[in-house]
Amino acid sequence: MSSLSDSERSNARLGLWLFGLYTLLYLGFVLISAFSASTMETKVVAGLNLAIVYGFALIIIALVMALAYGVLCRPEPAGGQAAPPTAAADTEAADPQDGEDGGREQ
Template sequence: MGHGPAVKLGKDEASGYKTKLGVKMFVVYTLVYGAFVLLNAMNPKVMEASIFGQTAAVIWGFGLIILALIMALVYNRLCTKAEQQLNS
């Protein structure tokens, strides 16, 4: 009971832009995460500091999660815009 494809598939003219943007965002996130890991490894006392009733490690960890979500939303918005401009 196949219904066929949901959309007409074709060449994605925005794929190069999306790839470059994804790699750039990956590098940014990797650097932030790497700083978190290095700080924990080199100076763990810094992560024991209390901020808003939580340790800096917990705050930074939630910050990493929030950063990933924000970056995903930005990526989606920019890629959608590029697809609309380049694939029309």
């Protein structure tokens, strides 16, 4: 398991971008709550206050981002093990990791 395949690498990069984005949103919520709690009482949409709108939004955005990640991720080589970037699917049987993995699945 020394190196990652291209698709695993790009998936990991995508994951980190989405993670950074969500962290900023979460940080915004926590900082407003901690340092300006009264802002959370402001009515923003349809008579709902910021606390409820932001809170629900954090949950819904988490789901949307998770789904987006699921759709955008590139498929890994079969078995999901660390095939070298250049390895095609048919050379994988030679990878000792796959042997172990196959045994585990029996």
